[in-house]
Amino acid sequence: MTILDEIIAQKRIEVAQRKEASPVSVLEQMPDFKRHPLSAREAIQGLHSTGIIAEFKRKSPSKGIINDQADVALTTQGYVAAGAAVLSVLTDEPFFGGTPADLQAARLANPSTPILRKDFVIDEYQLFEAKAWGADLVLLIASCLTPAEVKALSEQAQNLGLQVLLEVHDEDELDQTLMHSIDLVGVNNRNLKTFTTSIDTSLRLVDRIPDTFGKITESGLHDAETMFNLFRAGFDGFLIGEAFMKTADPAAALRSIVTDFTSRMPTFENSFTS
Numbered sequence: 001m002t003i004l005d006e007i008i009a010q011k012r013i014e015v016a017q018r019k020e021a022s023p024v025s026v027l028e029q030m031p032d033f034k035r036h037p038l039s040a041r042e043a044i045q046g047l048h049s050t051g052i053i054a055e056f057k058r059k060s061p062s063k064g065i066i067n068d069q070a071d072v073a074l075t076t077q078g079y080v081a082a083g084a085a086v087l088s089v090l091t092d093e094p095f096f097g098g099t100p101a102d103l104q105a106a107r108l109a110n111p112s113t114p115i116l117r118k119d120f121v122i123d124e125y126q127l128f129e130a131k132a133w134g135a136d137l138v139l140l141i142a143s144c145l146t147p148a149e150v151k152a153l154s155e156q157a158q159n160l161g162l163q164v165l166l167e168v169h170d171e172d173e174l175d176q177t178l179m180h181s182i183d184l185v186g187v188n189n190r191n192l193k194t195f196t197t198s199i200d201t202s203l204r205l206v207d208r209i210p211d212t213f214g215k216i217t218e219s220g221l222h223d224a225e226t227m228f229n230l231f232r233a234g235f236d237g238f239l240i241g242e243a244f245m246k247t248a249d250p251a252a253a254l255r256s257i258v259t260d261f262t263s264r265m266p267t268f269e270n271s272f273t274s
């Protein structure tokens with residue numbers, strides 16, 4: 001059994017319990033359910049965007065505890081001030097130490113920044129939760145879903161006004177699950193069986209993703225030079241968690257990477273580092 005199998009088995013139990021406790025009719029009454037979601041894609045592909053999706057992540061199966069002290073509102077506000085284009089907030093508790101309250105607090109603290117609900121979506125109920133908790137974007141992981149499930153979930157997300165980040169690890173996943181209802185394609189550099197990360201995965205797949213989709217490289221990114229190489233290869237966005245969260249000041253770590261990254265782009269008008 002892989003870690004992903006374990007996560008998904010646990011997620012099925014959790015989703016069944018949540019549906020009982022808060023049916024969709026209850027979620028639909030929550031104030032943020034009526035909110036018009038922001039476009040993560042525009043935020044990432046905008047002219048003066050750093051493309052960074054900055055993640056709030058307390059722990060992970062591969063690293064254990066990363067940061068169990070950080071305050072979600074302060075950290076995400078710091079991320080935005082330092083140049084994050086989009087925020088990613090884990091809502092999985094057992095494996096990542098995240099909660100729905102984290103997402104809601106990040107939403108309240110950052111009304112103008114798109115937020116990704118970072119979780120393992122296996123049921124359309126979780127899309128209603130994402131909307132009710134203030135997310136703009138959801139993650140669909142190709143290795144956890146059939147192509148038919150990706151289709152159904154991405155179309156339902158679209159109906160709710162949410163954008164979709166499809167995560168793939170290889171050519172087969174990409175070819176089988178890429179469809180018009182996807183907004184952004186993320187290539188995960190982390191092998192979820194061995195936990196090793198290699199940006200070669202991103203470099204190998206980038207040209208296979210049609211330009212009609214936003215292209216995101218995910219995991220194991222720690223320095224501006226690597227980001228710049230991936231940018232030159234064709235990526236618009238960078239999902240980064242641990243490199244920021246493992247420091248005492250995650251926003252300062254983001255600011256430092258932004259300074260270095262944008263200095264490599266002579267035409268970039270940097271309003272984040274002055």
Ligand SMILES: O=C(O)c1ccccc1NCC(=O)[C@H](O)[C@H](O)COP(=O)(O)O
Nearest residue numbers: 060061062218219220221239240241242
């Ligand atoms: O991070 C893990 O250990 C992990 C294990 C199993 C499934 C998913 C996992 N990570 C989710 C992610 O996609 C990362 O949190 C995200 O890409 C940021 O990665 P990093 O910058 O390396 O923290």
